[in-house]
Amino acid sequence: MKAEEGLQTACGCMPGGTAGDMCGCASAEDTVTGCSCGSLCSDGRDGGEAGAEMDAVCMEGAVAGSFGSECEPDLDEADILDDDLLDERKGQVHRTGEGPLEMACNRESLAGAVSQRACVFCGSRVVLYPIADALHLVHGPIGCAVYTWDIRGALSSGPELHRLSFSTDLQEKDVIFGGEPKLTAALDELIDRHQPKAAFVYSTCIVGIIGDDLEAVCRKMTEKKGIPVIPVMSEGFKGNKREGYLAACKAMFRLVGTSGPLMEKDAEPAAVEPLTLNILGDFNLAGEIWIIREYFERMGLKVIANITGDGRIADIRRCNRAALNVVQCSGATMELAKMMKQEFGTPFMRVSYLGIEDMADSLYDIAEFFSKDDPEIMRRTQDLVRDELAKLMPELARYRKDLQGKRVAMYVGGSFKAFSLVKAFRHLGMQVVLVGSQTGTKEDYEELAAITDPGTVIVDDSNPLELSKFIKEKDVDLFVGGVKERPIAYKLGVGFCDHNHERKEALEGFVGMLNFAREIHASAMSPVWRFVPRRENKAATGGTED
């Protein structure tokens, strides 16, 4: 396969069979090329749709792009809004198997609907945050910095500068007279104090309005301090999270292929090292990138740069030496991969480390890419997958016995994660009845419609009221989402799994699948649900519990 096309080869068999089955494939007959299902089980080859293009959009992500249809204020419509869904939201809900999918996604959030989305700044902050030896200075009033202080479980094996929250804490007089002097002084002070390898300066709403020239301040500081000082154009109101991802990628790209103190691109680009790669779009939540790096090492590959989990400035600066970029969470970092392809010719490949099939497929795809340089790599990769699955599958089977038939709803940042989770839940014998994302694209939703069972509700940019309605309607046992979704689930007496940036459990890789199963099990099987009104009332009226 051509790596840059990002295709996932797949065996075409649907996973989700009986518990004893090693990989959970239901029908080995469906096997097509890419894996033979005899060895498939130990192979763990993707059981999803054959050749399905994974336009992966990640945990917090979506592809960068311009706005789709914007919601123009249209006041007259308001009094004829439907009772259940706001009219303008109707185009953003679909049920699998019921008519053609026409998802009106990629809109601005609707005013007054309590969106679960954030802002441009949030997108940039999420992507750059894990770079552990950089100074991250938020130029704005205190809120933007304080709400993003150490909120994610992005671990570092060394420096932990990213876990501090730096702000210029703009005051009224700065807003009136301009914030540049304060920014300059703050940078001066913080760079001297912490000696970072680079500094990122995040622009916020207010800075966009008062018009501080971040570029100029940063350029002067770069010259003064001899380290890269880079503006991140992340004014909150200038779009949604995906604009923030793009701003972050642009900021990082300025570093790539530079070694001098003034951040000028090197005249002679470094030679590409064989059997090397960069990991893009993994944030090392709960140490996940270490799991993935270990797999790559066992395959015989060397990682040049983590982008951005456990990230280092020096690695990012020289990451154009890598032979391949593997991109998870393409919404967040795909733009960087594209820029590198254009500038340095680095090929890229989309991957996912969540769930069994996607994890194995990703490793195989990478092995295939490198097999021309290392003919043994595929064998080592097969060994790796087989060893991991041999450990994983018997344990999964135990959880599956309890979880069989339970109903799951998920609402995630981007649909990349949803794809992987839909498959992962099949391994646990669970039924996905609702799946939604903050920032999916039409292609993502088509893909979701293709891999989910008939009747599954698919939603874009949803809100608490809507989600709660579907939870009730589908009698959901367990909800997967982020911290903003948790109280909705709990208030209704529904189990919950945090699959967002604040999670403290590693959910990637084969071991991550086991952690995932354990967490799902711990919530779904708790005895507390029998006491919540939803179940109590059911029991009282003679309904069966589960």
Add this chain to the structure above:
Amino acid sequence: MSRVPYTSTTNACKLCTPLGATLVFKGIEGGVPFLHGSQGCATYMRRYIISHFREPMDIASSALGEKHAVYGGGPNLKKGLLNVMKKYAPKLIGVASTCLTETIGDDVHMILNEFRKEFGDLDLPEIVHCSTPSYMGTHMEGWHRAVRAIVDQMVTEKAEAHHTVNILPSLISPADIRHLKELCSAFGIGSVILPDISETLDGATKDEYEPIPTGGTPISAIHAMSGSAGTIEFGRTLAGNESGGTSLQKRFGVPCHQVGIPIGIRESDTFFAALEAVSGVSMPREVGLERGRLVDAMVDGHKYVFGKRAIVYGEEDLVIGLTSFLAEIGVKPVLVATGARNVNLEEHIRTVCGDVLTEMPEVHEGVDFHDIAERSAQLAPDLLVGHSKGYRYAREWNVPLVRVGFPVHDRFGGQRLLHIGYRGAQTLLDRIVNVILEKKQADSPVGYGYL
């Protein structure tokens, strides 16, 4: 005393202004907080608040984009209000501005007047607004502004006199509010607690999801605050400022008793004296018994805590109450710090501690945790008292952190922490003594079974 003169802020010891306003609006019956600004503000604050209360916290937003920032956010604000009305059927929408809309110069007052005219035929909810640019003040400033906005905009006529006390409790926990209600019952007086987050941010599991949780200060009770027998307003730093309490006093002659947040013996005594004055009832026996038990416990525990050096940080009025209490039990406050500015903290600390402490603690306004950490090297604290955000320092210095106030993001039950009244002081005392015993036990090679 002002902070050490750094330009940059590291690990702030304050939150932004609109957050306080959203919490107030969440404590009104049928209330929906609404931020006029970009989408991110609402989402960030929601997750921050949810992580403490472990309850749904819906905050609507006018979700302004780039063109609204250029042409004005009025149309989006109006549209957002209509959508919230349709979807939530609220009794009140509390609109707080943000730095974005303040700076582009949206006149929210005018926009809302237009809205009321344009949609006068609809059954409009109460719409209250307050100005909360995040570059002015902290979340407590936002809190007080929202309370004052509700009083100014909703209490417009003199109500018939009734045997009720208005309590403006500042930011205290749902458990504190429930205790206040109990106390008012014990004094035989009705109460209007504004805001009342005791149920809206600490409610039961439900069969049906409630778009707006039950509870909150009833709208009708707010309208009738002008007829109450008196107002008790918590917060020494409010003295000399226009506040909800002074507004009721000035416009409707409702006597206003400004007291400190009643933490510890003397600040609680002052509060109960005010409650006696407003209710005309002297302290009920059960409350007196609680005071007696507290003093008894202070005696039992005094040696464990005597001379322990404490750093207290957080919201200005909370730290005043906490410091007052620590002084009473023999703990030695060595540093009292807040992120807020211009709140006369040093003077208030001297007032509440002057007759108990022989040596005043260092007092700093406008500090961040970098400043606090820098001072602590010399101060050698034995314990920290404050919210969760001091944890990384407590860990670094290997001293216990007694978690109080908001936010508590790394422990369970922050919404049920009790701080106020004799009972709250009792709870705090137990916790402080126990963290000291726990540390002593953990550090001891012997592993004493009796302490």
